Amino acid sequence: xxxxxxVLGLRDAREFAYxxxxxxxDRPDPSAPDAEAAFCDYVYLRDNPAGAHRxxxxxxxxxxxxxxxxxNTITHEIxxxxxxHDVALARKRSVK
Amino acid sequence: MRFSGFRVLSEALxxxxxxxxxxxxxxxxxxxxxxxxxxxxxxxxxxxxxAKTFRQSRIAVLEKGWLGSGNVGxxxxxxxxxxxxxxxxPFYEFSLKLWEGLEQELNFNxxxxxxxxxxxxxxxxxxxxxxxxxxxxxxxxxxxxxxSREDLKAMLPFLNYDNARFPIHGGFMQPRxxxxxxxxxxxxxxxxxxxxxVDLIQNCEVTGFRIVDGNIRGVETSRGFIGANKVGVAVAxxxxxxxxxxxxxxxxxxHVLQAFVTEGxxxxxxxxxxxxxxxxxxxxxxxxxxxxxxEIDGYNSYAQRGNLPMVEDVCEGAMAVMxxxxxxxxxxxxxxxxxxxMDGSPIIDRTGIEGLYFNGGWCVGGFxxxxxxxxxxxxxxxxxxxxxxxxxxxxxxxxxxxLIDESGAGAQPNLQ
Ligand SMILES: Cc1cc2nc3c(=O)[nH]c(=O)nc-3n(C[C@H](O)[C@H](O)[C@H](O)COP(=O)(O)OP(=O)(O)OC[C@H]3O[C@@H](n4cnc5c(N)ncnc54)[C@H](O)[C@@H]3O)c2cc1C
Numbered sequence: 001x002x003x004x005x006x007v008l009g010l011r012d013a014r015e016f017a018y019x020x021x022x023x024x025x026d027r028p029d030p031s032a033p034d035a036e037a038a039f040c041d042y043v044y045l046r047d048n049p050a051g052a053h054r055x056x057x058x059x060x061x062x063x064x065x066x067x068x069x070x071x072n073t074i075t076h077e078i079x080x081x082x083x084x085h086d087v088a089l090a091r092k093r094s095v096k
Numbered sequence: 097m098r099f100s101g102f103r104v105l106s107e108a109l110x111x112x113x114x115x116x117x118x119x120x121x122x123x124x125x126x127x128x129x130x131x132x133x134x135x136x137x138x139x140x141x142x143x144x145x146x147a148k149t150f151r152q153s154r155i156a157v158l159e160k161g162w163l164g165s166g167n168v169g170x171x172x173x174x175x176x177x178x179x180x181x182x183x184x185x186p187f188y189e190f191s192l193k194l195w196e197g198l199e200q201e202l203n204f205n206x207x208x209x210x211x212x213x214x215x216x217x218x219x220x221x222x223x224x225x226x227x228x229x230x231x232x233x234x235x236x237x238x239x240x241x242x243x244s245r246e247d248l249k250a251m252l253p254f255l256n257y258d259n260a261r262f263p264i265h266g267g268f269m270q271p272r273x274x275x276x277x278x279x280x281x282x283x284x285x286x287x288x289x290x291x292x293x294v295d296l297i298q299n300c301e302v303t304g305f306r307i308v309d310g311n312i313r314g315v316e317t318s319r320g321f322i323g324a325n326k327v328g329v330a331v332a333x334x335x336x337x338x339x340x341x342x343x344x345x346x347x348x349x350x351h352v353l354q355a356f357v358t359e360g361x362x363x364x365x366x367x368x369x370x371x372x373x374x375x376x377x378x379x380x381x382x383x384x385x386x387x388x389x390x391e392i393d394g395y396n397s398y399a400q401r402g403n404l405p406m407v408e409d410v411c412e413g414a415m416a417v418m419x420x421x422x423x424x425x426x427x428x429x430x431x432x433x434x435x436x437x438m439d440g441s442p443i444i445d446r447t448g449i450e451g452l453y454f455n456g457g458w459c460v461g462g463f464x465x466x467x468x469x470x471x472x473x474x475x476x477x478x479x480x481x482x483x484x485x486x487x488x489x490x491x492x493x494x495x496x497x498x499l500i501d502e503s504g505a506g507a508q509p510n511l512q
Contacts, residue, residue, distance in 0.1 A: 001403060014405050018395045018510055020349060037495075043507050044347040044438045044494040048336035050398040073350070073396045076403065 003069055004081050008062060015061040021046050022054040022068045025088055050074055056084060099203055118283060119290035124297050124322050128156045130477060131315055131324035133302045133338060134331035135159025137168035137278075137463065138455055140285035140296075141470020142328060142477070144202075147292035149471070150478035155294045156324075157286075158317060160301035164282030167332050168463065170432035172355050172389045174368050174379065175464040176213045176273030177238045180229045183488030183500040184441060185236030190485045191468030192238070192272060198467060204284030207277035207382065212367040214243065214267040216255070216417065222372055226268035233270070243267040252369065254420045262373035262416060275368065275379055281466060305342045305452065312451035328453040328477050330469075333398070333433025335456035342449055346456070347438040347494050349509040351392040352431040353460050354402035356410065358424045360384030369418075375406075376413025386424060388414065392434060392460060394510045402431040434460050440512035441500035444472050444482070445491040453477055454491065459512055 001013040028038035050073055057067045066084035071077070097116055107114055130146060132139045135157050143157045159165075175195050177188035194201075195208050217223045223242070230240035248267045249257065257264045286296055297319070304316035305327065314323035331338045333350050365380040375390030390410035393402045407429065415422055437443065437457030442465065444455050455473045458465060472483035482489070488500055494507075505511035 013395075013403075020396070020508075020510070040495045041345075045345040046336070046347070046349050047340075047345060048349050048396065050337055050350075053396055055396065071395075074398050076397065076399055 016057040019056040118287040127323035129154040135163040137466035138330040142473040144289040145474035167432040171463040173275040187485040194467035202284040210274040213273035216372040330455040352397040358386040374413035436509035438507040439499040439501040444489040
């Protein structure tokens with residue numbers, strides 16, 4: 001699989017480490033009253049769809065950026081890639 | 097129709113004209129007491145034990161393709177009970193005991209072969225970890241041996257003992273572990289269930305659940321609605337998709353695992369060998385082909401086929417530990433979709449919906465569990481209480497913090 005890195009162009013998926021569902025960007029608020037249940041869902045539960053899946057890949061053997069890659073889990077076709085940083089900013093979240 | 101040596105002989109004389117199909121091919125009835133979704137190893141074993149041991153009636157197994165078309169027909173057939181943790185040990189040992197009597201139980205040759213499974217160790221800490229695992233196996237009633245380098249050299253002279261990076265210091269063996277013929281296991285359970293009156297319904301995909309006031313009433317299928325008092329789901333790699341139809345999100349990701357078979361060779365590999373420093377394990381089938389496998393590809397997949405980087409990785413593992421097979425030609429390679437759970441251990445439990453039960457999360461190791469999983473799931477369906485060996489496999493263990501994380505990888509299914 002070749003991942004279209006938004007800065008570096010097409011890169012072999014072997015350069016990346018995989019984390020999983022891009023929803024992991026949306027960390028629950030630890031001070032919310034339902035934080036315990038929310039964190040349990042966040043850590044353990046997944047949608048796991050067959051078809052388009054937005055997921056986090058880390059460019060370990062590259063520029064150390066996190067990407068949100070959209071990939072079809074039935075065909076392995078890669079439909080797009082964005083910097084996770086941009087995705088998080090677009091959701092008006094602060095990123096370290 | 098019972099199988100026996102005499103029967104085989106007499107059929108040989110009659111030109112094999114007397115063999116009958118192993119099971120009926122019935123149309124679905126409008127209503128069953130129990131509907132099992134998924135005609136893989138676990139679903140078929142569940143139906144068998146439900147009918148035989150727990151004497152429940154009116155049972156159907158619904159399979160979207162043909163029986164055994166999923167992982168039960170795609171795995172590398174290793175059976176063993178060398179687990180470390182208390183939640184797992186007794187369950188897998190129960191399973192191995194069922195394997196030991198399976199052929200008599202089913203009157204079907206599932207070719208259970210207790211040829212032994214050896215894990216190689218390459219460092220002091222690995223030896224210590226295996227020693228600990230051997231002790232914990234003893235507590236669960238299983239058998240284990242530590243082998244010195246010299247013991248190993250006598251048994252497996254062909255290994256690369258002096259690999260510069262991963263020298264082999266010894267091995268950890270379970271002599272009673274081994275292999276079984278995967279398809280025959282599915283067929284044996286299917287035939288057994290059919291003989292007890294279970295309807296095995298193929299080409300029947302479950303497309304939804306009918307749930308009224310939190311109670312299950314039946315399933316919508318590609319062959320129409322089928323009513324049921326209780327529904328047990330055992331669909332392995334499709335767990336998340338099927339349970340989503342009941343509104344559930346699971347602690348599971350689906351990943352692809354590949355397996356490989358070479359051309360047939362004379363017997364050279366007497367047992368199952370697990371490389372301790374890379375993604376590679378191997379055995380030899382009774383037909384002579386080398387059967388080997390590594391790890392999952394590492395990203396969510398429903399493709400039932402993997403990609404080349406893992407092929408390379410597995411073959412590199414092979415060459416590191418067993419350079420003698422470098423010239424053997426690969427004949428076939430395929431993939432199966434694994435239901436990887438968040439702690440690497442399975443789930444056999446009720447759900448929030450009355451009458452709906454779930455069996456899944458088998459990761460890369462559910463074949464060996466087939467007999468015990470079927471038994472435990474049947475027990476749960478029939479009695480509404482967990483089987484004594486499967487009490488730890490609760491769905492709420494993640495929320496309660498009672499994970500059964502054999503590999504210590506945490507909530508990261510691609511590392512489990
Ligand atoms: C390459 C590979 C190697 C493996 N090696 C080993 C090994 O050496 N040892 C070991 O213990 N385990 C091994 N495994 C794991 C093992 O094969 C699985 O954990 C186990 O087979 C899963 O249970 P099952 O047999 O019930 O699954 P399956 O055979 O996959 O059965 C599930 C069934 O559900 C059906 N289904 C899905 N959705 C629906 C629906 N909506 N309606 C109706 N039916 C549906 C599917 O068609 C399928 O037939 C391996 C797996 C693979 C892929």
